[in-house]
Amino acid sequence: MQSTKEIWFNGKLVPWDQATIHVLTHTLHYGGGAFEGIRFYETDKGPSIFRLKEHIDRLLYSANTLKMELPYSANEICEAVQEVVRVNELPSGYIRPIAYFGYGKMGVNPIGSPPQLAIACWPWGAYLPHEAVDIKTSRFIRIHPSSTEVEAKLCGHYLNGILAVLELQGTHYHEALFLDDNGYISEGAGENFFMLKNGVIYTPQLGTILAGITRSTVMEIASKIGYQVVETNITLDDAYQCDEAFFTGTAAEVTAIRSIDDNVLGNGEVGPVTAIIKNAYLDIVKGKNPEYFNYLTVVK
Numbered sequence: 001m002q003s004t005k006e007i008w009f010n011g012k013l014v015p016w017d018q019a020t021i022h023v024l025t026h027t028l029h030y031g032g033g034a035f036e037g038i039r040f041y042e043t044d045k046g047p048s049i050f051r052l053k054e055h056i057d058r059l060l061y062s063a064n065t066l067k068m069e070l071p072y073s074a075n076e077i078c079e080a081v082q083e084v085v086r087v088n089e090l091p092s093g094y095i096r097p098i099a100y101f102g103y104g105k106m107g108v109n110p111i112g113s114p115p116q117l118a119i120a121c122w123p124w125g126a127y128l129p130h131e132a133v134d135i136k137t138s139r140f141i142r143i144h145p146s147s148t149e150v151e152a153k154l155c156g157h158y159l160n161g162i163l164a165v166l167e168l169q170g171t172h173y174h175e176a177l178f179l180d181d182n183g184y185i186s187e188g189a190g191e192n193f194f195m196l197k198n199g200v201i202y203t204p205q206l207g208t209i210l211a212g213i214t215r216s217t218v219m220e221i222a223s224k225i226g227y228q229v230v231e232t233n234i235t236l237d238d239a240y241q242c243d244e245a246f247f248t249g250t251a252a253e254v255t256a257i258r259s260i261d262d263n264v265l266g267n268g269e270v271g272p273v274t275a276i277i278k279n280a281y282l283d284i285v286k287g288k289n290p291e292y293f294n295y296l297t298v299v300k
């Protein structure tokens, strides 16, 4: 990854190389941390952070599921994020706030280890390697909602994703797709799933997935354009026979799916509806659609 100048580290800016932690940091051992992925884009008005408030609210919700009492309000964290973007002087990039239990004590119970917060940003281009990707169903199911706070974005949840993407090493697949405990499509390792059939857009309902902020943006865009968007259970057979499919996520933005388990969808290219939604999304995040200016925080 490409380094930048400074990282906001527990209340102050420190040089990139000095934002380091003790090896006995609680979260490093047990995964009890919360994080966010946020993008900022170059716009006519300057670098603009997309849906900052929603991301920070989700960060605090996630931290709260761990009973982590951060000594910062949502507003203070939003200010800190803007400061990181400002001092690093990038036109666009990715922001990673992480809240974690620091060095203090060992044992599974994190209470007693100090809550810490760090916020970094760096340039990050496309997350997935192609305009349209080949994906494979994982042999692991998505973490079970009865095992965890499924809508929190917690560090430990990503063990599920790590195992799934490691299975793809050395294959032609670009991303893993999780099913849930009932065999329905859940989501990608770092993205939400959408598909189109006979002009209707379908996406898995909440319950086993991360409630993606891009997912909600895309549902709003698609409805405003005039598509019916249905949140429902989707089987793999439904997906194999769909006309188009795509992933959404802050990092992946809107990325077309070319094939699922080697079943090529449509003509194997970015589908026309996917293209419409992707372009509309990129216009919004880049400040080209006044109707959505309220989703942008311009960094002065």
Ligand SMILES: Cc1ncc(COP(=O)(O)O)c(C=O)c1O
Binding pocket: 037, 187, 188, 189, 190, 191, 192, 210, 211, 212, 213, 214, 215, 248, 249, 250, 251
């Ligand atoms: C597992 C998972 N699902 C979905 C998403 C998409 O969420 P969002 O659109 O809020 O970035 C992400 C990325 O944060 C993710 O890691």
